[in-house]
Amino acid sequence: MTTALEIKNLHVSIGDQPILKGINLLVKQGETHALMGPNGSGKSTLAYTLAGHPAYEPSAGQVIFDGKDLLEMEADERSRAGLFLAFQYPAAVPGVTLAKFLRQTINSRRKAQNPEDPGISIPEFRRLLTKKMDSLGIDHKMAGRYLNEGFSGGEKKRVEILQMSVVEPKIAIMDETDSGLDIDALRVVSEGARRLQEEMNMGILVITHYQRILNYIQPDYVHIMLDGRIVESGGPELALELEERGYDWLREKHGVLEVA
Amino acid sequence: MSTFNKDAVIKLSASLNEPEWMLQRRLQAWALYESLPMPTTKDEEWRRTDIRRLKLNEIGPSVNGDAAVNTAIPEFLGKELTEDVAGGRMLQVDGVVRQYELSDELKAQGVIFCDMHTAVSQHPDLLQKHFMTEGVRPDEGKFAALHAAFWRGGTFLYVPKNVQAAAPLHSVLWSVNGKTFTHTLVIVDVGAEAVFMDEYASAGGELPGLHNGCIELLVRDNASLIYAGLQDFGQNIWQFNHERGRIGRDARLDWVTSVMGSRLTKAFQTLELDRPGGWGRMSGIFFTNGRQHLDMDTQQNHNAGSTTSDLLYKGALRDKSRTVWQGMIKAQPGSQKIDGFQANRNLMLDKTARADSIPGLEIEADDVKCTHASAIGQLDPEELFYLMSRGIPRNTAVEMSVQGFFDPLMRRIPFEGVRNRIFDRIVEKIYT
Numbered sequence: 001m002t003t004a005l006e007i008k009n010l011h012v013s014i015g016d017q018p019i020l021k022g023i024n025l026l027v028k029q030g031e032t033h034a035l036m037g038p039n040g041s042g043k044s045t046l047a048y049t050l051a052g053h054p055a056y057e058p059s060a061g062q063v064i065f066d067g068k069d070l071l072e073m074e075a076d077e078r079s080r081a082g083l084f085l086a087f088q089y090p091a092a093v094p095g096v097t098l099a100k101f102l103r104q105t106i107n108s109r110r111k112a113q114n115p116e117d118p119g120i121s122i123p124e125f126r127r128l129l130t131k132k133m134d135s136l137g138i139d140h141k142m143a144g145r146y147l148n149e150g151f152s153g154g155e156k157k158r159v160e161i162l163q164m165s166v167v168e169p170k171i172a173i174m175d176e177t178d179s180g181l182d183i184d185a186l187r188v189v190s191e192g193a194r195r196l197q198e199e200m201n202m203g204i205l206v207i208t209h210y211q212r213i214l215n216y217i218q219p220d221y222v223h224i225m226l227d228g229r230i231v232e233s234g235g236p237e238l239a240l241e242l243e244e245r246g247y248d249w250l251r252e253k254h255g256v257l258e259v260a
Numbered sequence: 261m262s263t264f265n266k267d268a269v270i271k272l273s274a275s276l277n278e279p280e281w282m283l284q285r286r287l288q289a290w291a292l293y294e295s296l297p298m299p300t301t302k303d304e305e306w307r308r309t310d311i312r313r314l315k316l317n318e319i320g321p322s323v324n325g326d327a328a329v330n331t332a333i334p335e336f337l338g339k340e341l342t343e344d345v346a347g348g349r350m351l352q353v354d355g356v357v358r359q360y361e362l363s364d365e366l367k368a369q370g371v372i373f374c375d376m377h378t379a380v381s382q383h384p385d386l387l388q389k390h391f392m393t394e395g396v397r398p399d400e401g402k403f404a405a406l407h408a409a410f411w412r413g414g415t416f417l418y419v420p421k422n423v424q425a426a427a428p429l430h431s432v433l434w435s436v437n438g439k440t441f442t443h444t445l446v447i448v449d450v451g452a453e454a455v456f457m458d459e460y461a462s463a464g465g466e467l468p469g470l471h472n473g474c475i476e477l478l479v480r481d482n483a484s485l486i487y488a489g490l491q492d493f494g495q496n497i498w499q500f501n502h503e504r505g506r507i508g509r510d511a512r513l514d515w516v517t518s519v520m521g522s523r524l525t526k527a528f529q530t531l532e533l534d535r536p537g538g539w540g541r542m543s544g545i546f547f548t549n550g551r552q553h554l555d556m557d558t559q560q561n562h563n564a565g566s567t568t569s570d571l572l573y574k575g576a577l578r579d580k581s582r583t584v585w586q587g588m589i590k591a592q593p594g595s596q597k598i599d600g601f602q603a604n605r606n607l608m609l610d611k612t613a614r615a616d617s618i619p620g621l622e623i624e625a626d627d628v629k630c631t632h633a634s635a636i637g638q639l640d641p642e643e644l645f646y647l648m649s650r651g652i653p654r655n656t657a658v659e660m661s662v663q664g665f666f667d668p669l670m671r672r673i674p675f676e677g678v679r680n681r682i683f684d685r686i687v688e689k690i691y692t
């Protein structure tokens with residue numbers, strides 16, 4: 001059975017400021033969707049809302065994930081259910097090493113399945129971590145560093161994808177994973193995501209401003225968000241058209257004023 | 261039940277078969293104690309710690325631990341003692357040695373590691389010269405004097421010149437009756453090195469208890485000492501401590517303090533950088549809950565130029581507990597080219613807790629680098645969300661975050677078994 005993320009008429013406000021104004025989107029396992037849109041249009045807000053950030057409280061709408069009401073679930077349950085968000089700006093967790101953190105993410109999953117589970121053994125964990133780090137070209141020394149503390153922009157993004165490959169989600173949202181990556185890293189990281197898709201039939205929602213990442217992770221569908229709404233959906237050609245024409249024609253077409 | 265008086269001093273000394281000189285010192289200290297007023301909140305150092313409810317004579321002096329010899333010690337302490345890598349281990353129960361080992365290698369090196377009473381009888385020269393003479397002195401305060409008169413139990417460590425102690429040393433002072441006056445005296449002679457972990461803990465109880473302790477760390481020229489003093493008393497204990505580290509030329513003292521237990525703790529901890537090239541680092545780990553009250557008075561005295569001190573004290577607070585950290589960096593006139601740092605960070609886990617953080621500088625030299633920082637914060641919700649977004653339940657995320665707060669300091673505790681135990685205690689305190 002394939003899992004789907006189904007967003008229906010989702011509204012989210014921050015304070016009394018409406019940010020998302022009725023989002024509809026269906027992402028199925030195995031599919032790749034790209035979400036594009038100008039700065040401030042609400043893409044990360046959508047990502048945070050789906051991941052269960054407590055500051056983003058939906059005022060209307062529904063999200064069904066794997067047949068369940070996603071909005072009723074805590075952030076950790078959503079993750080264990082198979083939804084993953086690679087953050088645009090990952091938080092630093094001082095005092096907790098990347099290795100300790102990854103081990104805990106694995107053990108939390110196991111414990112949720114079976115409270116008696118003793119957790120992954122240290123040798124097994126080491127082997128797994130070495131393999132995954134190597135495939136993403138991450139220096140082994142990073143494992144002993146405090147999570148995201150003092151990581152460069154590109155290192156943070158690689159480590160987000162490392163986490164994704166450790167938890168093997170059913171559906172992953174990648175929020176501007178391409179920004180901050182050098183050209184080689186972009187290829188390595190994109191291939192990592194593609195591999196997961198092939199091996200696990202992962203669904204991907206890739207949020208980006210640029211065509212480049214879409215050359216590696218080819219979208220089946222491209223959606224454009226303007227001012228809290230998805231105003232246009234199409235195939236890969238839509239991204240190319242954007243690259244060429246920018247957003248103004250869409251703003252005009254949909255009557256959206258450019259925010260200063 | 262006996263109270264504190266001159267007779268009790270004489271009896272205690274006699275019961276320990278002490279030499280005349282020690283009895284005389286105790287009696288002098290007792291006279292001093294009687295001449296000093298009980299501190300009140302009118303005294304600057306005691307302004308934030310009110311001890312009016314302490315009824316010293318209802319608690320009384322320590323009792324001989326022989327009666328406790330057959331009581332079980334907590335499993336975690338026993339486990340720790342058998343699993344660590346120490347070359348010298350000692351377990352005392354209310355001042356009576358229950359378990360003692362010193363490796364042949366350390367013996368061959370001439371390392372002396374024993375309980376304080378054995379030290380008094382077998383190493384009188386060292387003790388007469390160094391016991392409460394240059395580390396902590398009886399006249400430093402009411403409780404220093406009381407300790408000098410009534411001390412019992414504790415650990416003596418001497419590392420001879422140019423000897424690098426072959427393995428770490430580990431001492432555990434366990435109290436069943438909750439009345440302890442233990443003394444730690446460490447002398448690391450010129451060019452010598454040692455790692456020493458000193459733990460003190462007690463069973464909880466309804467009746468108020470008392471710990472009146474003293475720690476003296478003498479680190480001679482070119483010597484190096486890593487010392488961790490770890491307190492885990494029941495929350496019925498009033499703790500009053502005087503602690504001092506003296507650091508010689510080009511010597512190093514890495515000093516870790518962890519405080520988890522006690523009802524109230526007032527500790528004076530002083531670092532004396534006596535000669536150029538001296539380096540001292542003080543690391544503090546605290547977690548208070550319930551109505552615990554913890555007051556740490558620290559001093560970093562740069563008595564010579566070209567000395568470095570680095571203090572970082574971190575506390576987590578819950579419920580209605582309260583902590584006070586008052587720190588002072590002092591530079592004597594002419595102590596040029598010194599580098600002194602102090603920082604205190606507090607993690608408030610409940611709004612009802614209160615932390616006071618009072619840094620201070622008294623610098624009488626001009627070519628110095630002295631800085632301080634203090635901060636009070638809460639758990640970062642973004643950090644918690646990030647952890648949860650990877651499937652980690654909220655409770656575990658909170659635990660990780662609190663442990664993370666302490667992690668940089670915990671890394672300075674030399675034994676993994678002990679680190680883990682403190683981590684476990686921290687987790688326990690998050691929930692109780």
Ligand SMILES: Nc1ncnc2c1ncn2[C@@H]1O[C@H](COP(=O)(O)OP(=O)(O)OP(=O)(O)O)[C@@H](O)[C@H]1O
Binds near residue numbers: 014038042046
């Ligand atoms: N916590 C917040 N408090 C106040 N305003 C917020 C908050 N989070 C988002 N916003 C606002 O919501 C709007 C949408 O922001 P969002 O981060 O979702 O945009 P985005 O499409 O991801 O932009 P970008 O392409 O720059 O990443 C912006 O105007 C932003 O300032």
Ligand SMILES: [Mg+2]
Binds near residue numbers: 045175
């Ligand atoms: Mg964004």
